[in-house]
Amino acid sequence: MKTFDDLEVRRPELARSYLELLKAQPGRPIALFAPRRVGKTFFLDQDLTPAARASGFTPVYADIWLHRTSPLSAINHALEEALDDATVPTSAVGKAAKTPVKKVGALGAALELGDEPKRRALPAEPALRLDTIVARLAAARSQPVLLMLDEAQAVAESSEGASIMASLRAVLQKRKRDVLAVFTGSSQDALAAMMAASGGPMYQFAQLLNFPVLGDDYLNLLAQHFSRVHKGKRLDLAALQAAFVHLGFKPALMKDLVKELSAEGSTDVEATLRRMASDTNNVRGWMALLAPLSPFDRHLLVLIAQKKPPIGKNTLKELARTEGKVPTVAKVRAALERLKRVGILSGAGGDYLIEDPLLVDYLFANGPDRLL
């Protein structure tokens, strides 16, 4: 029996179209942008990886965000794992077959194996190492590598971002027959800044694309399953579409909403959506998220939820309430950076976005008076 959690949208055509694009422009990576939690990683894993295999590529995935402090090691590590898979035989038979025989005993019974074949060690210097592993992996597999760098904006945010980008670019260009690359980024502006920084290593190099969010396919799956569970009841597609927009096109939140409807046996999408912002479990999570913040940061967050420009004159005036005096722009900028670092906020250049749309509702509904 299927549950709401089993409902998944596959996008093989989208995956194939990206592969075609990459093949048509050797040496040039593509960078896919989308906000958090809309399905980038899911797509790389479930759609792009199998499509790459089917088209004769060796897919290699590295999550840069998980290794923000040493992005190049994270990439190299992922490639080395793939190289191991390609060269180190896993079965005993495979191992014996790759190992030259030293001595065959009388009657050929005792078979002594020599040392395993060895290659020159990989260079220790990370940029050279990247270059070498890419070449070795492509050679070992006799096919090009599809390198998927998830949350690649974390490279830009690392201390050696620019030099790592330069190394990546050099390797991608030099080894264009051996490797294709896809970057994803959720912090739109950081990835854009990294890719488009004039004079920077990626300038006019990567092709920037907006990664499409899920559409009616997903909503229809949810609605169909709802009707299977609740015979005779139907969810209105237009109401679901409006809710999906409100939820920032995040499928997991949308699924929560429909699960909630299903639990209540209700078809009133709007009412349930409104209630989710005051759901005790959610509220508990947000309180835990907001508690460690200073009153100033919290106040700023409330103003952003109210769609006030964070560095606007009036915003600064309102912030004087928690600060005692009108804060400096530098102080607000520092607070914005802090909120970005903890993952509550994304964006830059005056266009900030609170990642969790339900948190926006919560902040909006409660206002500064109850949250400070």
Ligand SMILES: Nc1ncnc2c1ncn2[C@@H]1O[C@H](COP(=O)(O)OP(=O)(O)O)[C@@H](O)[C@H]1O
């Ligand atoms: N194609 C899809 N079909 C169904 N659910 C999806 C799909 N893509 C993503 N999701 C859901 O959304 C969640 C977040 O997706 P994820 O790929 O981690 O987002 P991102 O990488 O953009 O932050 C997943 O855990 C999954 O529950």
Ligand SMILES: [Mg+2]
């Ligand atoms: Mg992801």
